[in-house]
Amino acid sequence: MNNRNKVTQDNQKHPRYGMVVDLDKCTGCGTCSLACAVENNQQPATPDMTNRTGNTWMRMYKVHNGKPFPDSRAVFVPMFCQQCDDTPCLYVCPQNAVELDPMTGIVAQIPERCFGCRYCMAACPYESRYFNWWDPVWPEGMEKTLNPDVSPRMRGVVEKCNFCHGRWQRARAKAASEGRRELREDEYIPACVECCPTEALTFGNLDDPKSKIAKLVDDPNIFKILGRLGTKPKVYYRTTRSWVRNAVDRNIYSETKETVHG
Amino acid sequence: MDKKLIVRGVTRMEFKKFITYLIPWFILLGIGLYAMYLVFRYGLNHTNMDNRFAFGLWIYFDLAIIALGAGAFFTGLLLYVFKRHEFKSVINSAVVIGFICYSGAIAALVVDVGQPLRAWFTLYRPNAHSMLAEVTFCLSLYLTVLAVEYVPIVMKNRKLKQLPSFLVFEFKLHKVMPLLAGVGALLSFFHQGSLGGMFGVLNGQPFAFRETVLVFPSTFFLFVLSAIAAGPSFILLTTWLVSKISGKRLVTKDVLMSLGKISGILLIIYVFFKSIDSLVWLNKTSPAVGFSAADHYGFAPFGIWILSLEIILLGLVPGLILINKKLRARTSWLLTGAVLACAGVALNRFVTTIQTLSLPTLPFADFLTYTPTWEETAIFLMVIAYGVILYSFSFRYLPLFPQERELHTK
Amino acid sequence: MNNKGILFFFAGFIAMLVFGWFLFPSLMYQKLEQPFHFSHVTHTEMTGMSCNDCHYVKSDGQFSGIPTNENCSMCHMGILGETEDERIFVEEYMMQDREVPWFVYSRQPENVYFPHVQHIDFGEISCERCHGEHGTSESLRPFQRNRLSGYSRDIWGPSISRINNPAGIGMKMNDCIRCHEQSELTIGCIGCHK
Amino acid sequence: MSKRFNRRDVMKIVGGGIAGMVFTPIPWKLIDDLSIWTQNWSWIPVPLKGDINYKYSICTICSAGCPVRARNVGTQPVSLWGIKNHPVNNGALCPLGFGGHHLAFHPARLRHPVKIVHEKNKISTEKVSCADIISLIRKNIESKQTPQTGNLIAMLDDRPGRTVSYAYRAFLAQIPNGTYITTGTDETDSMQGLYEILGTENQEYGFNIEKARTIVSFGAPLLEGWGIPGRMMHARKNGCRILQVETRFSHTASVADRWLPVKPGTEAVFALGLANVLINENLIDTDKLSYQSANFDKELKNYKECIAGYTPAYVAGRTGIKEELIREIAREMTTETPSLVICGREPAAGPFSREEQIAIWGLNFLLGNIGPGNLIVPRRSVPAGASFSETKLASVKKISDLPDHSIRVLMIDEAESGHAIPWQLIERKLVADNPLVISMSPYLAGMTKRADYVIPAPTQYESCQDIPPSFDSQTATYAVSAPFYTPPENVIQPTEFLNRLAEDIGIEKTNGSYTDMIKERTAEIYEKKRGWIYIPHNGRLIETADVFTGQQFWSHLNNGGYWIDEPLEQADNYSISLFGISHDRGSFEKALRQIDKSYPSENTTYPLALVPFGWRGVVDSGPVTPLITKLYQETEFRKGTNRALIHPETGGFSRLRDGAQTTIVTDSGELQVRIEFNDSVMPGVVHVALGPDQDSITGVKEVRIKENILSVCSLKDNGTWRMTPARIGTV
Missing domain, CATH: 3.40.228.10 (Dimethylsulfoxide Reductase, domain 2)
Structure with a gap:
């Protein structure tokens, strides 16, 4: 794809945004889920929506250590589009509704181009893509609270986390009005990062060695979920606890299945 | 009342009886159309698919009937390109079955996608990397080819034959048949393969992901192979079934045996490559990304038995039955072999679609199950009803089996 | 086919061409009059206002678009002049504190993000390139709304075939892409889609 | 041409037309417009367009009072955010706070005074006028009731300390049998044990x-x-x-x-x-x-023995x-x-x-945590405002302190504590024959579903509200939740309702509007010139003494400012008693033994310990943002209503499947639940979830009174229901 080539050519110039999730800091408050839903105009559930048909770009999992009472421990794992550099969903989309954005490295999903074949959902190992099984319906009057920077989707298309690119557009316009083409580090962060009360989420340009995130990524406790699949996610997770690492990532062979709640 | 339309020299049941027999199928068609309306009007929440089970009954059904419909292109290839003239007696029926399978698959696909009105974007600005784009192209082109192949059969209708210009047209079409058969075979080859490749390329799903052979994942070739192995068996089965239902002898037995033999040989080849593929996948491809056989087959009910069933009972066994001349000669064995072969390819498509989605990839995800809703089942049955109805009319008014007249008069 | 047959065939063929090229476009678009007329010329020439007085980029980089009653109230506290349009504006909108429901000729679909600031400041594109000579118009032309999609005719462009649309005429995605390609700008889908 | 125009000719014209169509824009434009039409269906909502601006206010969903920064399109907030580095809460906002601006459009919103018609398991509403409700109350006040049948006119306020709470108390003090009550289920109530130990009632404490x-x-x-x-x-x-x-x-x-x-x-x-x-x-x-x-x-000797x-x-x-x-x-x-x-x-x-509270808080005494500069610090109270300082106020009572069947008229204030309140707790205090329950609430949700009449109150960000300090705050604080928009037409401010009622029964009205009362209160805070005010616009703390006028102080507060008191250097005298002032050792030990006995033993009819659980603010009480489904229905990250969690090895359930529907039976009744096996649950215990009020969230037309786990919990006389012996399924 020509866009992919452009990314590699222009790598020096454009930022490559990524995120680090510190699992040791996350308290599972769920604020990120709600902030994401508000920011990105996700509709509230219809009466028959289930945890399999809902629309939760930023999804919280409670992952268990697999030990019964009283030795149970759990970790909260925020799961969202991992923004893979080697993007499984991009290769499969028949009509270019998915793109690895050359300006930001964001895996962009364009709902208006999507015709809802859901092949990308089958391709995504992170279960981070969501299909609009229902028409978007807000309680009467509540559509006034929609964010004008994000267009509401229609039924029958796939959507997912896009690092709040509406915020990126706004930030760029603001920078442009000041005559700048590049963004400063704190000018653009997604809603979930801004709202996290324990600062478990860090966002930034992975290619900028001076950025906060670039330093974090060097930490030995950093890992990528399902990193061995080779999809090269730009979302990293961090933990110092080995059981968390084992429960969240498939970095070792496990014959016993971990049980999960949430 | 429709005597004038029926093929000269053969008898068909009374018109009233014919319609009575079709009524249940029309009812199914009607229910399916209502379900289709519900889905188009209110969206895919009328199905039981969900964000993880993004594909359900319909995609499985598409894959299965397209595999079984492969008989059309493969028989055409054998007849027109490899000059196996004995298949002239089933080619018309095969083309109709192919047309039904492909048009039915497309009908199911149109309901399956969330925004069918945007489907043309794929043709307008396709992603060349996507196997699904390839499928879409080949499928729509091949359906056109099948329609063109269908036309001369329609024109052979007694009434239509009377039009002189149609006769000329039909004759001209006949001359291009070998070319069409060749093009059709090529298109079929690619879309059967791409359907297999669709899952083989999913590097995020270790259960489906396969090693690459000549830029395509191995499932690309396995799908082609299994489709052409099962296709003749399906033609065999349908021919036998139509003959049973209508109570007519339609083709000579050697044609059926010949179909069975081809099916058998190809099945053996398929089973050989499928076994190698499975071994490579279980021992190399999958462990490399951190998934052992236990991760794939550790969830009830999908134990390792499903792989054995697919390869041995529904692959090797029918293959052996069908290549054995003595067994093949006995109708019961011939049919058993054909049924097992078709079941084998159906199971393979089931495993590829449904089991892939059932298995968790994230270490903390659950194993999921899925049951279709009545709407999904109704639309599935609707496509089958459509097939039965179209085939019934074709059988009544068109010369699907040229040998029938001979056998009838004998 | 005999001669007569060919003749009938061509009759149908030509009739369809005429219908498709000349009648169909006007059937596709519904003509709507603006709530009242507005003269850009009057505002620029008689009062000496410049475009920027009403249409400007705000400090957060957003484009102000069409001025709201608040902006207009600086002058239009009472009825100025004797035109009917002025009366409608003041009595039916200003006094009742209602915003004028203008039909916006160049309103892009909801999923499009068009930052004026980048195009003006970095692209140095003049307003006229996309909006034409709207700024010197005497009155407002009717708004043409697509009956199916609901979008303005200006998006599609005046030529129904969209062949040989000059740059800046027509505002479909392809028109944007063409200009971006000419200026060799690296931009992905999310550069313009929200 | 001589021949007649026949069917074949028509076919040819049509054929020509179809062939010609390919060379016209018709198919191509239609195919394009049709696909664009799918982006633009009339039922896809369109966000507001307009000027983006920011406003500051305070969230009033719970008693924490978190400061918010609203991003508005015109006057409509489209998102709320915490204020970074705010001294009160460090800029955090909880998931409910993020949906605060949705509440005005909540599906359960009421926009007119209504009468609630109770049918079996469901309720419907009828429009009534406010005057009707007022005359009903007056009749009840005026009618001579004997004390035996109950004659209290009560106001239930679960968030005391607000200006409106004082207005309620002033009103109730004027009418015969007026009683001001709280449910005593707030977190503040968990502080009672601490105050008992410290032997102080008027001194407030907070945590460092x-x-x-x-x-x-x-x-x-x-x-x-x-x-x-x-x-x-x-x-x-x-x-x-x-x-x-x-x-x-x-x-x-x-x-x-x-x-x-x-x-x-x-x-x-x-x-x-x-x-x-x-x-x-x-x-x-x-x-x-x-x-x-x-x-x-x-004390220590006594305690040691104990x-x-x-x-x-x-x-x-x-x-x-x-x-x-x-x-x-x-x-x-x-x-x-x-x-x-x-x-x-x-x-x-x-x-x-x-008693349990005393036992737990007592540890803090042993650790030396009490007193200025320590972890449990004394703080000043916020003055009530000039209008209430010289008025007679009804005293604050806990509902469990009232005798059963004593309340004739109950008025319920909309503000909820966010904690579960079993309706029986209230119901058994109401008179048996025709009690009158009036709720002042914006929504048909939570306790309001049980009322007879509802006065629609303004909701979040629709009216000026004041924020007394949260129970954990280490100093006194005060803030004002400034409204973002005006409430709908028929919405009535509770104080306005009280004034109309006062006029009707002929007692003194309060002075001015509710905003004026709050303004008076701020004036009194300003008078003291203590502490600081945090200005959210620039993130600066200004000393109250440096604010020139009271008007300016008010304007700061009314724009999202937060007043923070100085820490209290010295506490009032307190005398610690490790068993609490009102408790001797004997009754303390007896009470603990009583709790001990209530633990279910095996081999009885009710061998399991039933403990309900929920999440603050979402325990089936008031309405929350409909987007809360992201954490409940759409992910099951938190467990929805009537989900029963048990350990798979808890005896006797071998017949049950995971996910099976079954009943939980206690002395007080039985309830349909869905079983979920969970091996981190303590064996022998069953936890049943209280989730959000699903009916009101998804806007179901028919509102049901769904029984929840609280209706089968056994309510103790001291107002607790922490544990109930129970069994699962029919025996």
């Missing part, structure tokens, strides 16, 4: 959480919206350790540094066990403590926590210092009883 290294939490959901949620989150971020003493594997327990799953009802025993180790291993600083109590030696029985061995047997671990925890409390012990409450399971 920021200073604590270790927090031993008895059932408090510290990381799930306790106190001012942002404070605890911030402390956690800075490395504060949490030891969670809780039966359930709650979210807080999951991520706490230690989870100490005591058997339900044995929290107090565990606390006394820790006290036993602290005293017997000489881990307390007796010299320092002796200054804090008048007759310390006697806890002598609670040896680690005994406590281990009772609580299920290993003996060695109890010792280890006690030692940790004196090494990882300073350590704070908090007695909290699980939002659905009800508060601890008075």
